[in-house]
Amino acid sequence: MKVWPDGHPKGKAMARRQRDILDAARACFVRTGYGGTSMDAIAAAAGISLMTLYRHAESKDDLFAATISDACRATDDAERRYFESLFALPFRELLVTSGIHMQAKFFRPDNIALMRLVIAESSVFPHLLQLAYEGIPGHFENLAAIIISAKCDVDDEEIAEAARLYIDCLLGGEVLRLLLGQGERPDADQRRRAELAADVVLGMLEAGPAC
Structure with a gap:
């Protein structure tokens, strides 16, 4: 997932949004598996548009890996x-x-x-x-x-x-x-x-x- 540099004026807001995305993605992946989860479903669960989701994650693969990494941190x-x-x-x-x-x-x-x-x-x-x-x-x-x-x-x-x-x-x-x-x-x-x-x-x- 995209990482914003320290001191970025929107860094804190973006971090909060990313937290919401990761939580939503984890819930979706656990509930329906990787194959049964779409980026549209994750965006809806996070309460954001699909375009906004793609600003944070390039693909479902990228988001899945980020979700596992975050959960294991x-x-x-x-x-x-x-x-x-x-x-x-x-x-x-x-x-x-x-x-x-x-x-x-x-x-x-x-x-x-x-x-x-x-x-x-x-x-x-x-x-x-x-x-x-x-x-x-x-x-x-x-x-x-x-x-x-x-x-x-x-x-x-x-x-x-x-x-x-x-x-x-x-x-x-x-x-x-x-x-x-x-x-x-x-x-x-x-x-x-x-x-x-x-x-x-x-x-x-x-x-x-x-x-």
């Missing part, structure tokens, strides 16, 4: 502040509390719908698979690495491996269940997965002097 600052507020907790409690929060965020219906959409359109937009992975599970791996590094004095490679293992234990087969349309499990299951993930990471790091 991590809210790093807000998330980081939340997890940093938990750092005073004992390590296992920190991992469990963080794991419950991550599952609640990851398993939101809009994230599941987004992943289904990316998979459905992967033959046309194969690069979006990597983008979606980096933006959703990859984002949580990065947060897990921040949590582990705050408590453990180990090298970056071991932190990255522990973070991947932690997220695998948290999400695991539950992602497949939800992608296939099965209902989300009770909150108690989220706690059990978080406790399992915490214990696996502690076992891997041996919870020795480094942690």
